Amino acid sequence: MNHNNFICGPGPMGYQSKVRVVDKYKVIGFISSGTYGRVYKAVGRQGQPGEFAIKKFKPDKEGEQSYVGISQSAIREMALCSELSHPNVIRLVETILEDKCIFMVFEYAEHDLLQIIHHHTQQPRHPIPPSTIKSIMFQLLNGCQYLHTNWVLHRDLKPANIMVTSAGEIKIGDLGLARLFWKPLHALFSGDKVVVTIWYRAPELLLGSKHYTPATDMWAVGCIFAELLSLRPIFKGEEAKMDNKKTVPFQRNQMQKIVDIMGLPTKDRWPLLPSMPDYTQLVTLQPPLGGQHHGHHYNHHRQALNTGHLEKWYYNTINQVSAGSGAAPPLASLGKEGYELLAGLLVYNPEKRLTAEQALQHPFFSTGPDKVSANCFEGLKTEYPHRRVSQDDNDIRTGSLPGTKRSGLPDDSLRPGKRLKE
Amino acid sequence: MAANYWASTQHKYWRFTQEQLAAMRQSLEDEDPTPVQAYPLPQQRHLNIFFNQQINRLAKRLSIRQQCLATAQMYIKRFYLKVEIRRTNPYLVMATAVYLACKMEESPQHIRMIVSEARQLWGHELQQLDTSKLGECEFFLISEMNSHLIIHQPYRTLTSLPSEIALSPEESSLAWSVINDHYMTDLPLIHPPHIIALTAILLAIVLRPSPAGSGGNNQAAGVATAASMLVQAQQSQARRRTSGTLTPGGSQGSSEQYPSDSPAEKKPSDPRMSKVVRFAAFLADSTFDIEAMIDTTQEILTFYECHEQFNAKLTQDQISRYVKARSLDK
Ligand SMILES: Nc1ncnc2c1ncn2[C@@H]1O[C@H](COP(=O)(O)OP(=O)(O)O)[C@@H](O)[C@H]1O
Numbered sequence: 001m002n003h004n005n006f007i008c009g010p011g012p013m014g015y016q017s018k019v020r021v022v023d024k025y026k027v028i029g030f031i032s033s034g035t036y037g038r039v040y041k042a043v044g045r046q047g048q049p050g051e052f053a054i055k056k057f058k059p060d061k062e063g064e065q066s067y068v069g070i071s072q073s074a075i076r077e078m079a080l081c082s083e084l085s086h087p088n089v090i091r092l093v094e095t096i097l098e099d100k101c102i103f104m105v106f107e108y109a110e111h112d113l114l115q116i117i118h119h120h121t122q123q124p125r126h127p128i129p130p131s132t133i134k135s136i137m138f139q140l141l142n143g144c145q146y147l148h149t150n151w152v153l154h155r156d157l158k159p160a161n162i163m164v165t166s167a168g169e170i171k172i173g174d175l176g177l178a179r180l181f182w183k184p185l186h187a188l189f190s191g192d193k194v195v196v197t198i199w200y201r202a203p204e205l206l207l208g209s210k211h212y213t214p215a216t217d218m219w220a221v222g223c224i225f226a227e228l229l230s231l232r233p234i235f236k237g238e239e240a241k242m243d244n245k246k247t248v249p250f251q252r253n254q255m256q257k258i259v260d261i262m263g264l265p266t267k268d269r270w271p272l273l274p275s276m277p278d279y280t281q282l283v284t285l286q287p288p289l290g291g292q293h294h295g296h297h298y299n300h301h302r303q304a305l306n307t308g309h310l311e312k313w314y315y316n317t318i319n320q321v322s323a324g325s326g327a328a329p330p331l332a333s334l335g336k337e338g339y340e341l342l343a344g345l346l347v348y349n350p351e352k353r354l355t356a357e358q359a360l361q362h363p364f365f366s367t368g369p370d371k372v373s374a375n376c377f378e379g380l381k382t383e384y385p386h387r388r389v390s391q392d393d394n395d396i397r398t399g400s401l402p403g404t405k406r407s408g409l410p411d412d413s414l415r416p417g418k419r420l421k422e
Numbered sequence: 423m424a425a426n427y428w429a430s431t432q433h434k435y436w437r438f439t440q441e442q443l444a445a446m447r448q449s450l451e452d453e454d455p456t457p458v459q460a461y462p463l464p465q466q467r468h469l470n471i472f473f474n475q476q477i478n479r480l481a482k483r484l485s486i487r488q489q490c491l492a493t494a495q496m497y498i499k500r501f502y503l504k505v506e507i508r509r510t511n512p513y514l515v516m517a518t519a520v521y522l523a524c525k526m527e528e529s530p531q532h533i534r535m536i537v538s539e540a541r542q543l544w545g546h547e548l549q550q551l552d553t554s555k556l557g558e559c560e561f562f563l564i565s566e567m568n569s570h571l572i573i574h575q576p577y578r579t580l581t582s583l584p585s586e587i588a589l590s591p592e593e594s595s596l597a598w599s600v601i602n603d604h605y606m607t608d609l610p611l612i613h614p615p616h617i618i619a620l621t622a623i624l625l626a627i628v629l630r631p632s633p634a635g636s637g638g639n640n641q642a643a644g645v646a647t648a649a650s651m652l653v654q655a656q657q658s659q660a661r662r663r664t665s666g667t668l669t670p671g672g673s674q675g676s677s678e679q680y681p682s683d684s685p686a687e688k689k690p691s692d693p694r695m696s697k698v699v700r701f702a703a704f705l706a707d708s709t710f711d712i713e714a715m716i717d718t719t720q721e722i723l724t725f726y727e728c729h730e731q732f733n734a735k736l737t738q739d740q741i742s743r744y745v746k747a748r749s750l751d752k
């Protein structure tokens with residue numbers, strides 16, 4: 001056992017954490033398991049107020065008796081989270097390195113957008129109230145603006161990674177793929193085999209661009225907005241698997257889903273389009289069918305086929321009436337400003353897409369009957385169900401393998417595609 | 423905040439005065455005085471030169487970029503403010519710092535590559551190195567640094583200068599190498615990166631090797647120019663502050679009187695001098711901490727002088743002695 005004379009210190013072991021997780025926190029349940037490790041709910045043992053979510057990163061192999069080097073993703077998340085401080089970005093309380101594991105202690109968030117959306121799909125399916133949507137979008141954009149002005153790209157924005165506290169504050173979480181973009185060293189894509197869950201992946205990435213920009217995050221924000229309106233992912237493609245050569249395949253199905261609603265991208269509106277590495281793949285896609293998708297019979301001619309159906313998608317969505325009620329459609333108050341914001345975010349040309357800052361200035365947030373509140377639950381009569389916390393793995397010190405999925409936890413079951421290990 | 427230096431952990435937690443640094447190092451030594459007495463080590467600057475040379479050797483073998491080395495040196499500095507060097511095997515700390523810095527700077531190296539290269543390079547003290555030891559040391563390093571891993575470096579300032587003081591490629595590479603060198607001093611623990619960058623620029627302008635024929639012995643004059651120019655700019659800043667003017671007139675004044683006051687007595691037609699003048703005006707008009715630049719200039723000069731007394735063999739032997747005696751190589 002004498003493999004660690006690294007330090008001539010008092011203890012017999014080499015590295016010893018000065019703080020022990022179990023001395024400082026009491027784990028009260030297990031929340032989730034992902035690719036990198038597990039997330040637990042905890043409270044402080046030393047009088048720390050509030051509740052905590054402890055994200056535990058484990059070495060890749062179970063029962064690993066030696067150190068193997070910390071994954072780049074964990075390093076990024078630790079490093080970035082300790083620099084960031086904003087009401088709409090999840091707060092890192094501390095990081096404890098103990099027993100070959102890394103424990104990142106975050107403030108606890110009772111909900112996340114995935115759960116909230118899921119809740120509204122339960123029978124009877126009912127839309128998220130417009131005031132809630134406005135508040136969520138405003139806070140989400142606010143967090144994005146903060147990240148982007150601080151040169152941080154999130155790169156994995158999706159409902160499961162957007163936390164919501166019981167006070168109705170939005171907290172952008174999971175910075176495991178986030179990167180600083182003032183480092184022009186590598187194209188911001190290389191090194192990560194998969195960036196952004198495919199449904200939220202921007203068209204420039206789907207077309208093979210290696211350049212990740214703030215606009216790429218903004219596409220994801222547009223997708224999230226659409227999902228808040230319709231309660232399902234707007235572009236729900238099927239992921240083409242990586243082939244043996246480890247090259248990233250063209251995600252035809254995903255791109256087709258976008259084209260179905262947005263029309264084909266054109267050189268006119270996106271001058272750099274022909275220089276995209278997978279530009280030639282575009283001819284293999286079907287132009288959207290003229291309206292038949294949605295049961296309408298506008299008799300558009302060929303040129304119209306390229307203009308897309310986002311507007312129709314939007315008005316169909318917000319004008320839906322709740323089943324069995326004679327009341328006015330609940331989302332109708334979002335009006336044309338809602339469409340304009342959505343269309344501004346889901347712009348093919350990344351240079352023309354709204355920035356977070358521009359989106360925050362959008363009339364969507366200053367017009368209409370609903371004031372933007374800092375509490376997205378303001379005025380709601382019902383409370384959302386609390387985060388499911390299971391009791392079958394309360395031992396944060398041992399815990400089972402990362403990646404051992406528990407069934408029944410919505411977060412795992414709904415996510416398409418997993419990140420690959422780096 | 424990650425990109426805003428003033429809100430960064432580097433600014434909040436990793437900046438000290440010279441006195442604070444001395445006190446922290448003293449208290450580390452006082453915690454366990456016996457080995458400190460038994461195993462004398464060279465002065466801090468010489469240790470830094472040693473670390474710099476050694477990690478450069480490792481970097482060459484793995485084609486690691488300069489920014490990674492800068493970050494690695496910052497990690498080493500921070501670590502040794504918390505842990506007395508005689509408790510550690512510096513070769514292990516160096517290898518680990520490089521490994522971690524490469525990850526942080528987004529050009530990761532495989533841990534096995536670092537281990538095998540480090541063993542070849544430093545086999546005398548690292549024969550038993552394996553991934554597990556390196557990984558353990560990584561925990562130690564991160565923990566002592568409180569997970570503050572993002573390092574703000576001065577290099578970026580070089581490429582974001584206003585056009586009137588834009589550097590020639592030659593000056594730029596000289597400034598770049600001054601920045602490389604400052605990592606062998608305590609300066610990055612004392613001053614913000616843009617102060618280092620501005621000083622490096624100034625030194626590059628005044629020290630730039632003259633065009634053919636004018637000889638190489640103008641270094642001292644150049645430095646004197648730099649120093650007096652900083653004092654001037656500082657005075658002009660102070661005047662502007664008291665008179666409350668922010669008009670360009672203030673800087674005009676200083677740029678006009680500057681050349682005649684300069685001990686170097688350069689003619690304004692000298693293209694170098696005109697750049698110095700423009701830079702002086704730029705500083706006078708700014709709110710940069712010129713005191714800090716003066717301090718930085720001095721420390722860099724002291725460092726260059728002290729560099730000449732650096733004895734690599736002695737440093738290596740002194741490190742070896744305690745590493746072997748305390749079995750830190752096992
Ligand atoms: N601060 C938190 N409070 C409550 N639950 C959290 C918190 N952070 C993460 N979770 C839960 O754990 C899940 C996984 O965490 P995340 O940070 O997204 O890691 P992963 O890399 O595994 O996706 C989240 O989707 C969420 O359900």
Ligand SMILES: [Mg+2]
Binds near residue numbers: 034160161174
């Ligand atoms: Mg996640």
